[in-house]
Amino acid sequence: MATTVNTSGRQTATATGKHPVDYVWAIARISIGWIFLWAFLDKTFGWGFATPANRAWVAGGSPTTGFLKGTGENALGGFFGSLAGQAWVDWLFMAGLLGIGLALVLGIGTRIAAGAGTLMLVLMWAAELPLANNPFLDEHLIYSIVLIGLALAGAGTTFGLGNLPILQRTPWLK
Incomplete structure (x- = not known):
């Protein structure tokens, strides 16, 4: 349906109750969700993008060793290197990638996924300190900021399953 423009010149919600920015947040949510989900799939099956087949998790490779x-x-x-290749770290990392990716793509548990994703990304950022190309900022922090925005915007309700009745009754699952 049509949007209207208020006196400040900003667009307001459409007849469906959605503001145009809701669709931008939804696309950002699905896109970042796909980044996490793709990392899980490529590390699991070694499809040759970031992970060669012989280093795939299903082939006995460790998804954390290369980076850490x-x-x-x-x-x-020293700290992060000591975690490399440990089975519990591999399982936790892969469960995080899968859970965060699925939650964001589906729009379920977006707030939890945003928090977990932010934690994972900030740890990856810390592991790379000092940064090679910038004294402070890299894509890990940018993605973290976007994840926080997704949680604050309630981005799971547009193009997602965040409108399911159980999620509406349980706000922390949105």
């Missing part, structure tokens, strides 16, 4: 072993020279490299 590469942090050895970094400020927190």
Whole structure:
């Protein structure tokens, strides 16, 4: 339906109750969800993008070793390097990628996924300190900011399952 313009010149909600920005947040949610989900799939099956087939998780590879072993020279490299290849770290990391990815793509548990995704991304950012190309900011922090925006915007209700009655009755699951 049509949008209207208020006296400040900003668009207001359509007849469906959605503001045009809701659709932008929904696309951002699905896009970042796909980044997490794709990382899970590629690391699991080694489809040759970031993970070669012989290093796939299903082939006995460790999804955390490559990244974490590469942090050895970094400020927190000793800590993060010691986690590389440990089974519990691999399982936690992969469960996080899958859970965050599915939740964001489906629009269910968006707030929880945004919090978990932000934590994961900030830890990955910390593992890379000091950054090679910027003294402070990289894509991990940008994605974290977007995830926080998704949670605050309630982005699971547009193009997602966040409008399911159980989610409407349980706000922390939105």
